[in-house]
Amino acid sequence: MFPDATVNTIVIFARKKVSEAKSDFAARVRILQKNTLPKFEESGIFTASEIISDQSDWNETSRKSRCSENTHIMDFKLILPDSSWNKIQSRCTNLSELAEIFFGAEIGKNINRKRWINYPYPKKVNWLSRAKNTINKSFAVNYDFAETIIYPNSLREPLKNKNPLKDKEHFLAGKKILLTSNANPSWGKRIKVAIERRGYYASDSFIVIVPKSEAEKSFITKEVIAAVLDWKVSNAWITEHLKHPKIPMRAMKNLPFPYLNEVDCKELTQAVCEIETAVKKSEDYPIEARQSIDRILKAAYQLEDEEFERLRLIYEWDDNPQITIDKQPEPDMRWKTTGVVESIDPEKETITLWISDFDELQTVPISPSMPGWLLRPEVAFRTVIPRACVRKRKLGNILLGKFYPQDYTYLTEDELFEKLTDLLSVEKTEA
Incomplete structure (x- = not known):
């Protein structure tokens, strides 16, 4: 079902059909997190369950894989039901409307595939390639693992183009938001994001995000985008799409971004700057900054209390895993x-x-x-x-x-x- 072999185990229970007609019955989708497996073996309780209202929707919305012979790749969501995600998306715009989003440059080992190897004007640039070491915690870039490379000659895909409109080198060389492109496809705080301010070129172990000029005119700064990406909705959205470790670019581009006014943007920018300052001093995130981000984004996304609570549980899952987030049946049934x-x-x-x-x-x-x-x-x-x-x-x-x-x-x-x-x-x- 999925375009990568390193996926979590998926078990499908299907009922035999007599006719070949498409089924429009509802379907049950469940998930079991690894740390709740012992309780499941004891009681049969799943970590979460949701309903797909119409199985035939899977046929209509499925897609083919670019890198294999898979013909039906289907999305399903369990942190929030489809109805909640649809409401959130209806009140937001896609991140791709506000920012340039792409994987960083790729080195590659095959010298024959390095199209720019004979480029006559090479230059030595600082290079970030170890995403997990570079961004071990959001809002902090560790430059201890930085290297230097010859750009663009050393790269298989340097994101360079003779057409200035398609050339992305200026994004790599400038200030940008970096997000680690690989994540554990289980519940927890999975997004690690930071603002890279020194102009180090980034490898494809990062996703590069740069706000468009139109967005910046509307006060959508790098700090604002970083705050939204690091928050609970974005974390849950990406986690819902993590069927294998690589974060899908489709999920990034369609990530729901809330509408924010000038005051909201300025407060978010200030909050992120305060967090960055604290992280540099090896201090905890300032409580006031975190509370400010929570208040602004919960209101901007128009989240109901129950939705916010589920998103919070997923965000804090690593430190506080639950047996289940499902509502349980009445206890006295005999x-x-x-x-x-x-x-x-x-x-x-x-x-x-x-x-x-x-x-x-x-x-x-x-x-x-x-x-x-x-x-x-x-x-x-x-x-x-x-x-x-x-x-x-x-x-x-x-x-x-x-x-x-x-x-x-x-x-x-x-x-x-x-x-x-x-x-x-x-x-x-x-x-």
């Missing part, structure tokens, strides 16, 4: 019952059930514990519910727990006939 799914409304995140102990259909929230096979009409199931709900003859808005398929109901007619034939054969033999 009444065994059976039922059939009547209908599903993925947009409202509700499911309507016929349950044997009730006179009327019951509509309840689609709980994170509900498996994917349940999210389609006419599915027969077994479950447990609170005894109090049976007495009241109403489920209300409770989150139901575990579900199991009714025996044999998941079989096709031919499979069921074969199963019954086998059972009858055994009984006849024993007789």
